Amino acid sequence: MTTHQIHSCHLGPELSPEQFISDHYFMFLLKGSMKAYDGRKHYSMQSGDCFIARKNHLIRYTKFREDDQFIKIIITLDEPFLKRFTERHTYPVSPSTYGDSFLYVNENSFIKQYIQSLEPYYSSDSELDETFADIKREELLLILLRSQPELASIFFNFSAPHKIDLEEYMQQNFRFNISLERFAFLTGRSVSSFKRDFKKTFGMTPGSWLMKKRLDEAYFQLNSQHQKPSTVYLEVGFEDLSHFSFVFKKTFGKTPSEVATSKA
Known part of the structure; x- marks a missing residue:
C-alpha cells in the first residue's frame, strides 16, 4: 500500500497572523482538532467539522495534532472577492442575528463533494491556478448560501463596526x-x-x-x-x-x- 504526504490547502489571501480576523474564512478540519476562545465563548472543532470564522472578531485558538498531523482546508472570503460576487449574484441582506465568532456549517452532500474536489491540492504539492482558485471560492459560496441563505447577512455586510460600549x-x-x-x-x-x-x-x-x-x-x-x-x-x-x-x-x-x- 502506497502512502502520500497530506498537506493543508489554502485558497485566497493569507490570513492575518494577529489574533484579529481581518476576513471571513471557511475552514474544514481534515485531521486534528482545535479549541478557540473569543473573549466571551469557547469553541471546540473536531476532525470532519467545517465552520466559518467571522471577520472583525478577536480569536485565540489552540491546535491539536492527530497522529502528529494537523491538516486543514482554509478558504478566505475577503471583501474584494465578496464584492465581485455580488456583481453577479443577488441575495437579500437583512441585519445579522449572529453573535458568535465561529459559525458551524451544516453538513450536507454538496459540502462533502466540494471537499473531495479539492483533494488533489491537499494530497500533493499541486497548486491551484489563481483563476481556478476564484472559481472554487465562488462554488463554495454558492453552496453555503444555498444551504444557509441567512449567511448573506454576514458575508455581504461591508460596513465598519459601529460604536459600541x-x-x-x-x-x-x-x-x-x-x-x-x-x-x-x-x-x-x-x-x-x-x-x-x-x-x-x-x-x-x-x-x-x-x-x-x-x-x-x-x-x-x-x-x-x-x-x-x-x-x-x-x-x-x-x-x-x-x-x-x-x-x-x-x-x-x-x-x-x-x-x-x-x-x-
Missing part, C-alpha cells in the same frame, strides 16, 4: 494582544476618540489600563489557579516571557514563579 468590550477583550488602532476600529472609533473615551471611562490611558489589567489577571491565574508563568504570559496578552517577568516583579515585588509556587 467601550467598558464592556475592553473588559471582555483585554487579553488579546492587538494594537490600540485595532481596538479603536473594533469599538467603532477613531484612534483619537478611542483614547478620549477611554480616559473618560477608565480614568487612565489605554496603555496603562491594559498593563494593569493584564498583570492583575496574571497574578490571579498564578496565585489562585496555579497556572505556569510560561502559559499565563501569553494568555493575558504579553508577547515576551522575560518582559512579562520583569514588569510583574516590578509591580508585585515577586517573580511570577514565586507567586505560582506560594500558597494562596
